[in-house]
Amino acid sequence: MKTATVREAQHHFSKLLKELEHGEEIVITRRGVSVGKLVPMEAEENPFTRRVDWSESIRRRNEVLGDLPQLQRNIVLEMREEERY
Structure with missing residues (x-):
């Protein structure tokens, strides 16, 4: 210690x-x-060591955007990314 x-x-x-x-x-x-x-946090309490499973988020995103043509879909995704940062 x-x-x-x-x-x-x-x-x-x-x-x-x-x-x-x-x-x-x-x-x-x-x-x-x-x-x-x-004292350090326990691993399950620490959000920086927790692994994130993105598969459900990606599946939902593809469900919602699935009907859009590819060009419009890319535009929507780019706009979302710009808002995020």
């Missing part, structure tokens, strides 16, 4: 997050006294 001072946590937060992602627990201290603990 790693320890970090409050100041270190403020200045190197992204580094601490990377260590959390690798399963490391971090105790935050102030003047040598423990004040908090950072």
Whole structure:
């Protein structure tokens, strides 16, 4: 288990997050006294490690757009992608 001072946590937060992602627990201290603990999330709770099954979404998209001619279908898909970003 790693320890970090409050100041270190403020200045190197992204580094601490990377260590959390690798399963490391971090105790935050102030003047040598423990004040908090950072623990990694369980894999099933962490949205960044969860795998997404896109097959249902793609199937529904193809169902909805299936009747459109290919050119119109591509235009609709491009417009959706532009809105997304």
